[in-house]
Amino acid sequence: MANQGPAYYSPYPAAIYEGVITPPEGKALLLEEVVDEEIAMREIAKQMLTKENATIFPGPQVLYGYNDEAKKKATLIKEMAEVLNANMIPMYDYRPKYPKIDAEIEINPNHPNLTIWHNNIKAAIFIGVHCHYANVALKMVRCETDCYTIAICGLSGHEDAMATLRDQHSSELEKFIKIAREVKAELKL
């Protein structure tokens, strides 16, 4: 499950119907495999550092979160983008766009594939997106694009992403950035 490459048209089978479920506490998911968080973090960093047009999609929970944790996360996400040499395209809102989305500058959960196609994105991190919209978007991205999807989630994670980290708060983001720096050095990038 969660193989790369377009399945075309349909988001079915959804990962859970193939037996892939959100990882247990303290663990992460790489494709269908439950792994230690650090192993997943290293793989995520490698994917983001080596894939074409790697992009971070920050969602409303960090864009509009009126709390100190959201501010701290937003600052760390900016640092993360620098370490991963990644672009940043925000998910400003959840309503479908009229008459069409400007895929150059934003992503929308109702048609996320358009942004990925337009910008030729081959690896992407979803972070700060409410879980339902992340899941809706991840299913579509998996079926219609060949983008390697990564979910960095503050709650239970997302089985439709190709890599998912759960319970990610600012301290975990700091850990990920540290690991990403190490991977970057190992890859001599």
Place this chain on the structure above:
Amino acid sequence: MASIKDMTDTHNWSGQKLVTADHMLFEAPREKHFMTGSEVLKEAVKRCTVDASVSYPITPQSEAAHLIGELWAEGYVGTYFRGENEFGVMSEVAGCAMAGARTITTTSGPGTLRAMENFPQWSGTRIPCQLILMARGINSPLTIQPDNLEVSFMLETGCMIWYAENVQELFDMSIAAFIVAEKPDVHVPIITVVDGFFVSHTRESVMLPADDIALLPYEPYKSPLPPIDSETPPGRFLRDPFVMKSNYISYATHASWQWEVRSAVERSRPYAKHFLKGLVHVTGTPDAEIAFVTCGTASHQAKEAERELMKHGIKTKVIKLRTIRPFPKEELLAELEGVKHIFVPEFNVVGWLEKEVKTALHNNHTAKVIGGPRVAGGMSLPAEAILKEVFEHINVEGK
């Protein structure tokens, strides 16, 4: 009426000590009581830190909604009001839940169908509200007696469906239901079903924890969709009926949304396994070649038949399904290993559970499935009827 006080870290507005569901269900000491299903539901709601309940009282009815109203008057439920009709009730439940309230209501029979459009809308908006469905059949002709035909209409609404056999299960399930429905990766409505009259109106022994403890409150900001509040720009983030603008979105959006709702129901499995101690409960002889697959009070009758059949030297077992959505396919298949005859006794004319069982078994199991016996419209299901069905079929099979 008691006044609503501020919630603290340790106590809710009615002064009950806040505890986890594990403590409430598995650790807190219990005492024996003798109550109807409606009274037991009141006791469960009393211990759930419920923010809101909406009801539409119409005769005939169980006492359940009325008793939840008493809880409001006693200060245990945050708000309680009457809807204009069943459709209004279910819409108002949606409003309460979208605003971040732990919400419960009850209904049955024709009222369920009058409110029908709301149930897939509930799941589509990912609200974790609870409906207690005291099943009593559907018009026409009218029945006010036990019959669970309406459950067949609820199967594909995207809601979780659990089925309680007796008042004890109703108490425990309706508490666990809130907790499982509110898990961020689940977060869909839950329908807790009991058979009307047999459970709602009949007194049974039930073990209850003290009423000075209550569940920790619902945390709406862990919702997979943002709750409605004054700081969330509603035009951008509200649970928008985007389907009406389908000319502007990918058709895949709607498909993905629907699969996501159903995926959420599937994600409830590990949580339900924990709180219900398994998605199926089995009684009888483990290696029996005859099995009854049941839910609700049909399980009780099948267990009586199992004991009677044992007196005839016939080994059987009863596999009681505790969840209908998600359907416990793997658990059922595991328990059916070695079984050659499956009987599905039901309280309805259509045999919806038989269809569910046959779907699960298709290409997975070779046992013969006999849909019956079935009763409806308030008829009882005596163990003798089940015995008769078994004797007829195993004779036909030449045993």
